[in-house]
Amino acid sequence: MGEVCRWRRFQEPSPANSGRRNPPLLDAETLAALRAEIPGLDRSVYLNTGTLGPSPRRVTELFLSLYREWQEAGPGNPEVYLREARAAAAAKETLAAFLGVEARDLALTSNSTDGINIVARGIDWDAGDEVVISDQEHPAGLLIWLHLRQTKGVRVRIARLSWESGPRNVEEVAARITPRTRLVALSHVSCMTGLLLPAREIVEAAHSRGVPVLFDGAQAVGQFPLDLRQIGCDFYAMNGHKWLLGPVGTGALYVSPEALVELVPDRVGDGSAEAWEYSEEGSLRLRQDGRRFEFGTRCYPLHAAWPAAVDFISRVGLETVRRRSLALARRLREGLAGVEGVTVLGPTRPADEDLMTGIVSCRLEGLSGEEAYRALLERFGVVTRPVPELRAVRFSAAFFNTEEETDAAVEAVAALVRETRD
DSSP: OHHHHHHHTTOSOOHHHHTSOOOOSSOHHHHHHHHHTSTTTTSSEEOBTTTOOOOOHHHHHHHHHHHHHHHHTOTTOHHHHHHHHHHHHHHHHHHHHHHTSOGGGEEEESSHHHHHHHHHHHSOOOTTOEEEEESSOOGGGTHHHHHHHHHHOOEEEEEOOOSSOHHHHHHHHHHTOOTTEEEEEEESBOTTTOOBOOHHHHHHHHHTTTOOEEEEOTTTBTTBOOOHHHHTOSEEEEESSSTTOOOTTOEEEEEOHHHHTTOOOSOOOTTSEEEEOOSTTOOEEEOSSGGGGOOSOOOHHHHHHHHHHHHHHHHHOHHHHHHHHHHHHHHHHHHHHTSTTEEEESOOSGGGGGGOOSEEEEEETTOOHHHHHHHHHHHHOEEOEEEGGGTEEEEEOOTTOOHHHHHHHHHHHHHHHHHHHO
16 A cells, blocks of 8 residues: 555646657547556556556456356366357457558467477587677577577577668668578567567568567567558567556467478377377378477467457557557656656667667666665555666657656655665
């Protein structure tokens, strides 16, 4: 209760913040109605959708009702579990339309990490082969390559990204490509700073050298409109539990038709094969679409409920989501930049808005990212995430957040910095 009271103390904008322009597009009544569908927003200043997005009630209720129906009918009752399996498979149709691809080119996974590993383990690496990553990867986009370096002799080349130039980032990635490069694997949006990479231009640069591209879309899907066919990438891994506000345990991997024939599954099972012969010389024919990467019994209600989250986002409109998140992030960025002792990381100039997303990171003088994160949570009820690699703290401004919440975060940061200086 004390944390809630501390949060409410910040509900009225301070004079320093009152002059900033409010984010457009969602009127107060519409925003209030949307927020009413998302539980828990009255208990904290929730600025951590980049870690876990809060699912709308309808999503959770649909999952629970489907799971309860499955169990109450007898979980092994084929009439029920096959129906729920079909509902989970149908989620691909909704997701495919959302991403501008064909449903057959998607594989349902558990998260982005799952998809990244499918690609990484599906390439026949030789010692000395190379992968190009960036210096702003999530552990999901780093650890598998370190593992392959240890086990296969794969060389990891790291592109140093700029916060101020999309073309410079394309050049930096291209400069890391050599005749031994087998894959370019990058975060579409950095989990550390929110930097948005020019995906299509990177794909064109890599493809001109004959190198396929994998994007980790964990921080991208649900933040802005996406057309993967227009981007032209070979692989795109994503999850449902961040900006899409879907259930934890949902994810997908896009594999282009051209790349499908080159990627060899390192795991197969019931569901991934079209046919097989049960004998010592038996043959096996895998499915000729994304289902070759799916196998085994799954929690079907999770993926069956995912379209409800996609529909919720679609009802708001992805362009509205993008513009509102950017406006809130701009308000947050400007407020933090005005606090002495705070350094805002990532793109900051108005001219660099094409590099920006709803993620804003900053350093607080005298505090590590972990210390700042804990103090913001425990003392002010502001939910964020530490970025230990940058000694920073990260804020995620989603479309359902309010101007008062971003102002509350700025005031909390200012209070912490003042205390470290006293």
